[in-house]
Amino acid sequence: MANPIEQFEIKTLVPLGKIGGTEIAFTNSALFMVGAVALITIGLTAATARRSLVPGRFQAGAEVLYEFVAKTLREAAGHDAMQFFPLVFSLFTFVLTCNLLGLVPGFFTVTSHVIVTASLALLVIGTVIVAGFVKHGFHFLGLFVPSGVPFWLLPFMIVIEVVSFLSRPISLSLRLFANMLAGHIALKVFAGFIVSLGALAASGGVTGILGVAGATLPLAMAVGLTALEFLVAALQAYVFTILTCIYLHDALHPGH
Amino acid sequence: MATPVTAQANVPGIEHEGASFPPFDVNTFGSQLLWLAISFGVLYLLMAKVIVPRLSGILADRQARISGDLEAAAKAKTDAEAAGAAYEKALSEAKARAQTLVHETRDRAAAEAALKRQALEAELAEKLAAAEAVIAEGKAKAMSSVRGIAIEAATAIVERLTGEAPADAKVAAAVDAVRR
Secondary structure, X not given: OOOOOHHHOXXXXXXXXXXXXXXXXXXXXXXXXXXXXXXXXXXXXXHOOOOOOOOOHHHHHHHHHHHHHHHHHHHHHOHHHHHHHHHHHHHXXXXXXXXXXXXXXXXXXXXXXXXXXXXXXXXXXXXXXXXXXXXXXXXXXXXXXXXXXXXXXHHHHHHHHHHHHHHHHHHHHXXXXXXXXXXXXXXXXXXXXXXXXXXXXXXXXXXXXXXXXXXXXXXXXXXXXXXXXXXXXXXXXXXXXXXXXXXXXXXXXXXX | OOHHHHHHHHHHHHHHHHHOOHHHOHHHHHHHHHHHHHHHHHHHHHHHHHHHHHHHHHHHHHHHHHHHHHHHHHHHHHHHHHHHHHHHXXXXXXXXXXXXXXXXXXXXXXXXXXXXXXXXXXXXXXXXXXXXXXXXXXXXXXXXXXXXXXXXXXXXXXXXXXOOOOOHHHHHHHHHHHHO
């Protein structure tokens, strides 16, 4: 149990067969993805089922969530970006729910796998590129040509802009993945210290007293880290969402 | 829970997993991508078709209801103000009409009274004239009979004194001479 990496292992629950040499199965990761989606959709549908004019507690929560994401999108990308609202709202709720579900002891953290965060990041960048070309055609490439720059600097600037654009999906996916991974490893390591030093305390005598003192410190750390991880879970979901909104702004208004 | 056991389990575990760190285990990517596509696709569809329209509908309904109520309140206010103004106008009109009615009635009553008085005065004057005429006639008649009486009396007096009846013509001439 003390192995801090074990929590990220993908376990096959129901093998489904092979497609071109790749094993396809219903895994613990898939279970939590489906669980998160079920939680979001059933929760939001049930909360808004009554369509009350004066909202109840759950409907008010759903409305706050909606207004929060809508405000973020409108402020970062403008009113015409509201066509992407279902995507942005799906991303925010999915990442937030997966992050928070991962904090339940024994639960799997979907967003601690780089393939998942990278797929979501590529979905965002793909949407930006497609929407940019659909809306502006080849003018979308003006995104890479900053205005007000001396022409001899332009080739240099274009290279920088292209590199910065290409680094977006990488930073977007790695930020979420690394935060989740590191946080869960740190929690597990400190929890492991509590167990080993607690066992020392159980042995009694002078070492026992040292063990009690030694186990209390990582326990306090684990409590603090848990609170921090809740903050990180919500914050990273928000960061992912607002960066998505900012990139969508580039797709809709590519001028610098 | 003994320390040596966990420590021993720990060390080989890391070595074993170090060979394939789970997040970088390419063998699991296929399943993860498949289930991510399925679950996120379903989430997106439900969001786009059910949840977002419903939530935005709820918020739009509330916005419409609030602005509608505010509009209705403003309309009711202007209506009430208009009704108040109309009431004031009707009241002042009624007052003015009552005033003119009072004036008219008073004038008409005064005119009627004047007319009646004039008729009465005329009638009285007529009666007065008639009475005066009757009196004048009586007076004339009496004055005319005074001469006959005087002649008769003079004749009778003369006859008593002289024993002889004077001539009527002489008596009449004497009476007329006296009356003149």
